[in-house]
Amino acid sequence: MMNIDLGHISLLIGFLLIIVGFWGVLTQKNIIKIIVGFSILNTGINILIVSLGYVKGKTAPIIDAAVSQGVNHNVVSAVVDPVPQALVLTAIVIGFGITALMLAYAMKLYSAKKTLEINKFNDLKW
Amino acid sequence: MNKEILFIGIAIVIGIVSIVFSFVAIHNKKLSVAVISAGVVSLFASVLYLLMAAPDVAMTEASIGSGLSTLIFFYVLNKIKKSDA
Amino acid sequence: MLRNSLLALVILALGYMFLNVYTTYDTRTDLSATMNSGETIAQHFASKGAQEVGAANLVTAIVVTYRGFDTLGEVTILFLTASIISFFLKLKDEESDSEIVHRDTSELLVTASKVLIPIIFLFGIYVFMNGHLTPGGGFQGGAIIATGVALMILSQPNIRLNYHVIHWVESISGISFVVIGILGIILAGGFLDNKILGLGEFGTLFSAGAIPIIYSFVGLKVGAEISNILNKYQKSQKSNDAISN
Numbered sequence: 001m002m003n004i005d006l007g008h009i010s011l012l013i014g015f016l017l018i019i020v021g022f023w024g025v026l027t028q029k030n031i032i033k034i035i036v037g038f039s040i041l042n043t044g045i046n047i048l049i050v051s052l053g054y055v056k057g058k059t060a061p062i063i064d065a066a067v068s069q070g071v072n073h074n075v076v077s078a079v080v081d082p083v084p085q086a087l088v089l090t091a092i093v094i095g096f097g098i099t100a101l102m103l104a105y106a107m108k109l110y111s112a113k114k115t116l117e118i119n120k121f122n123d124l125k126w
Numbered sequence: 127m128n129k130e131i132l133f134i135g136i137a138i139v140i141g142i143v144s145i146v147f148s149f150v151a152i153h154n155k156k157l158s159v160a161v162i163s164a165g166v167v168s169l170f171a172s173v174l175y176l177l178m179a180a181p182d183v184a185m186t187e188a189s190i191g192s193g194l195s196t197l198i199f200f201y202v203l204n205k206i207k208k209s210d211a
Numbered sequence: 212m213l214r215n216s217l218l219a220l221v222i223l224a225l226g227y228m229f230l231n232v233y234t235t236y237d238t239r240t241d242l243s244a245t246m247n248s249g250e251t252i253a254q255h256f257a258s259k260g261a262q263e264v265g266a267a268n269l270v271t272a273i274v275v276t277y278r279g280f281d282t283l284g285e286v287t288i289l290f291l292t293a294s295i296i297s298f299f300l301k302l303k304d305e306e307s308d309s310e311i312v313h314r315d316t317s318e319l320l321v322t323a324s325k326v327l328i329p330i331i332f333l334f335g336i337y338v339f340m341n342g343h344l345t346p347g348g349g350f351q352g353g354a355i356i357a358t359g360v361a362l363m364i365l366s367q368p369n370i371r372l373n374y375h376v377i378h379w380v381e382s383i384s385g386i387s388f389v390v391i392g393i394l395g396i397i398l399a400g401g402f403l404d405n406k407i408l409g410l411g412e413f414g415t416l417f418s419a420g421a422i423p424i425i426y427s428f429v430g431l432k433v434g435a436e437i438s439n440i441l442n443k444y445q446k447s448q449k450s451n452d453a454i455s456n
Binding site: 030032106 | 144167194
Binding site for chain 1: 218221222225226229233236238239240241242252253254256257258260261267268269270273274278281282285288289292295296299300345346348350433440447
């Protein structure tokens with residue numbers, strides 16, 4: 001039994017949420033359900049990125065009394081990796097923007113054809 | 127040593143609840159139940175970010191992913207239901 | 212039948228790739244590089260960040276100063292999203308006096324929101340002004356301000372928000388962000404350098420150069436944009452087939 005750790009568990013959670021979200025996008029017929037699946041996929045990817053920056057046993061990257069800078073304490077050996085957190089901060093806001101845009105498209109599609117099933121929209125099929 | 131085992135236990139509970147609710151979000155027939163389940167997944171992800179020592183990301187996910195996203199879904203559901211009847 | 216088996220094949224291939232990564236993953240024990248040798252970028256940020264930038268929150272220092280271009284791109288994408296949604300959900304008769312038909316809002320909600328809304332705005336402004344000292348920053352503060360506006364809309368569904376205030380706040384914040392960046396080129400090291408004001412004493416409110424000012428503008432812009440999106444969604448509930456084609 002290998003060493004199970006917080007990093008392993010969150011990596012597994014991220015992978016499973018990505019698989020469930022992907023499957024939801026590929027198999028559902030209702031447009032709103034497809035957008036819900038996309039939102040779960042987005043959450044899974046962000047968990048994956050943050051869990052790759054986790055260092056075992058260290059604390060948050062904010063310099064205060066717990067992680068003071070000076071001769072005795074060293075900031076480098078007391079914090080987790082701050083770079084993936086900065087990237088995920090931007091990614092969450094952009095994911096919200098994409099979801100809001102997709103829902104506006106869904107409203108326009110419904111007002112044009114009065115149905116929400118994706119198989120009925122075959123105007124562009126050859 | 128004790129704190130690490132506590133964190134691993136909480137993370138396992140969070141993981142099981144997240145996966146169960148994500149299945150409910152995809153499979154249930156009612157749309158409002160699906161939307162609320164997606165909000166619950168986002169809320170538990172925010173707690174998981176806090177366990178992994180990322181407080182900035184936890185605040186952002188809780189306010190944007192769990193609060194505003196669910197609100198916008200319900201606006202669209204209300205509009206669809208209103209022009210149905 | 213063929214479609215179902217192809218879907219199962221795709222999901223199984225994805226699961227196999229993830230299993231491969233999961234079995235060869237070891238949790239990191241320090242910030243050093245896993246494959247090559249040398250100083251990683253995280254070590255450089257952690258050791259030199261407090262001296263060079265002067266902010267106590269390392270994630271804020273990275274988002275505003277070291278990777279400031281990514282923040283500029285993200286602000287641009289949010290602006291594009293808000294303008295596309297405004298274009299799509301345009302009503303036929305924008306200024307008509309028709310009211311939204313709704314149930315009576317409960318008195319509990321109306322009374323409680325009168326107490327809570329100023330406190331929510333104050334908390335949002337506190338979060339983005341202290342972004343360089345405690346966890347928080349521009350995006351979180353802007354989202355909290357947008358939540359206050361959402362409470363205002365929910366307690367009075369026929370409210371008319373002042374469009375001019377929202378548009379002016381958003382435009383001026385965006386322009387000021389770029390102007391401060393260009394001031395960084397003229398007066399200091401490069402685009403969005405924060406040494407145009409003095410670095411100050413570490414850990415106080417007026418420290419870290421121009422970071423509080425930059426983050427305040429980003430927070431106001433994000434809050435104004437999300438409030439605009441919520442207002443458009445609320446106004447689209449007006450009547451049947453009011454969305455123009």
